[in-house]
Amino acid sequence: MFKDDFAWGVATSSYQIEGAFDEDGKGLSVWDVFTEEGKCFGRHTGEVACDHYHRFKEDIKLMKELGVKAYRFSLSWPRILPDGVGKVNQKGIDFYNELIDCLLENGIEPYITLFHWDYPYELEKKGNWSNPDSPKWFLEYAEVVFKEFADRVKHFITFNEPQCFIGLAYDKGEHAPGLKCLKRDLVLKMHNVMLAHGLTVKAFRKLVPDGKIGYAPCGDVAMPLTDSKEDIEAARKRYFDVTANNLTGNVAWWSDPIMLGTYPEDTEAFRLYGKYLPKSYKEDLKIISEPIDFYCQNIYTGSRVRAAGDGYEYVKHSVDMPYTAIGWAITPKNLYWGPKFLYERYKKPIIISENGIACNDFIALDGKVHDQSRSDFIGLHLNELETAIDEGIDVAGYMYWSFMDNFEWAYGYSKRFGLVYVNYETMERIPKDSFYWYQNLIKNNGRNLSESFK
Numbered sequence: 001m002f003k004d005d006f007a008w009g010v011a012t013s014s015y016q017i018e019g020a021f022d023e024d025g026k027g028l029s030v031w032d033v034f035t036e037e038g039k040c041f042g043r044h045t046g047e048v049a050c051d052h053y054h055r056f057k058e059d060i061k062l063m064k065e066l067g068v069k070a071y072r073f074s075l076s077w078p079r080i081l082p083d084g085v086g087k088v089n090q091k092g093i094d095f096y097n098e099l100i101d102c103l104l105e106n107g108i109e110p111y112i113t114l115f116h117w118d119y120p121y122e123l124e125k126k127g128n129w130s131n132p133d134s135p136k137w138f139l140e141y142a143e144v145v146f147k148e149f150a151d152r153v154k155h156f157i158t159f160n161e162p163q164c165f166i167g168l169a170y171d172k173g174e175h176a177p178g179l180k181c182l183k184r185d186l187v188l189k190m191h192n193v194m195l196a197h198g199l200t201v202k203a204f205r206k207l208v209p210d211g212k213i214g215y216a217p218c219g220d221v222a223m224p225l226t227d228s229k230e231d232i233e234a235a236r237k238r239y240f241d242v243t244a245n246n247l248t249g250n251v252a253w254w255s256d257p258i259m260l261g262t263y264p265e266d267t268e269a270f271r272l273y274g275k276y277l278p279k280s281y282k283e284d285l286k287i288i289s290e291p292i293d294f295y296c297q298n299i300y301t302g303s304r305v306r307a308a309g310d311g312y313e314y315v316k317h318s319v320d321m322p323y324t325a326i327g328w329a330i331t332p333k334n335l336y337w338g339p340k341f342l343y344e345r346y347k348k349p350i351i352i353s354e355n356g357i358a359c360n361d362f363i364a365l366d367g368k369v370h371d372q373s374r375s376d377f378i379g380l381h382l383n384e385l386e387t388a389i390d391e392g393i394d395v396a397g398y399m400y401w402s403f404m405d406n407f408e409w410a411y412g413y414s415k416r417f418g419l420v421y422v423n424y425e426t427m428e429r430i431p432k433d434s435f436y437w438y439q440n441l442i443k444n445n446g447r448n449l450s451e452s453f454k
């Protein structure tokens with residue numbers, strides 16, 4: 001059963017919805033520059049996106065109708081500090097103040113993600129996360145945010161998916177700024193991101209004693225092929241393993257330092273690349289592991305794993321595995337095994353900070369969007385999550401990704417994840433069938449889910 005105060009929510013991020021990319025004094029982000037150079041599907045950019053910057057009141061009205069208790073959104077760092085550090089842009093602050101006030105007036109709890117990938121271009125030019133000052137730059141930004149908004153906002157998340165804004169951006173070259181760096185440099189960037197997190201949590205404790213703060217990484221969930229003890233332990237091993245070719249995309253390198261105060265030393269990647277850590281890394285770990293209040297995870301898909309010898313091996317998905325419109329396998333059990341393994345290792349309340357499906361949505365003859373498969377996807381996943389909860393896993397919330405269709409990074413606008421359809425020509429919003437399905441579920445605090453699935 002879901003707790004009475006379960007945070008039923010939806011999630012978005014600044015670059016994906018706001019638009020107004022150069023309005024009211026905003027500085028450029030790496031995504032503005034990357035998309036301008038035509039690096040994403042169809043040369044799409046976030047210049048206008050969902051025009052949320054001008055339409056947020058209409059959007060929040062819809063959120064209220066949806067009945068969500070929580071709204072997870074991110075702030076654009078260069079909208080607040082156009083150069084990344086230094087001068088504060090008052091108009092940026094004003095925008096977020098209005099947004100926050102409007103949410104509170106509508107009874108929706110804001111969950112602010114400090115950073116969801118739109119890195120200030122001015123700091124990119126100074127060497128981004130490789131610069132030894134980079135943790136302090138982030139701290140400076142975070143302190144401005146706490147000072148301006150923490151009188152009303154009580155839930156913060158430091159980073160969204162460092163696996164992507166470091167891995168996809170500086171390792172694989174698929175996301176802004178599109179680089180392929182050496183391992184030596186990647187290890188340093190990863191360390192500096194986590195140091196920025198730790199410094200921020202420390203400052204938060206002083207500045208916002210009544211607030212709660214978390215961290216939102218991601219990772220492909222390893223699900224045991226069978227319920228045998230051997231397969232379960234093999235899946236756990238895989239989930240937290242870090243191999244030579246998965247330095248930036250894994251769970252443990254990005255979470256053990258923060259949650260346990262150690263690097264995953266017993267892994268192939270650490271044996272190979274641990275030597276690139278700064279000499280002071282053990283001292284830094286004390287800052288990095290400053291305790292947080294809740295541990296978020298964005299979970300979309302999983303892989304099957306079974307025991308093999310002393311270790312594990314992957315088992316291919318069966319040929320009839322269904323895939324979403326973005327090509328991700330639909331594996332609802334990831335919302336059982338993911339939270340279970342994470343809770344058993346890190347022992348903090350879990351929030352599913354993202355979970356969702358891209359569908360080939362379109363407007364039907366009756367003017368509506370009939371996305372039955374999205375409702376089924378949510379239902380199947382929440383059903384697994386509820387089983388984990390019933391077995392004692394502490395889960396505090398679930399944020400569907402996304403509230404509305406938006407700019408899906410390298411895929412431009414070609415992938416739709418929203419509960420609300422966005423017509424990008426007219427900016428009209430059309431709640432999809434899944435919007436009403438989720439609305440009904442929230443109204444019943446998920447009780448009707450158990451009735452219909454179990």
Ligand code: FCB
Pocket residue numbers: 013016160161164218298354401408409417
């Ligand atoms: C996650 C991102 C989010 C969105 C979803 C589909 O990796 O955090 O911004 O793009 O995937």
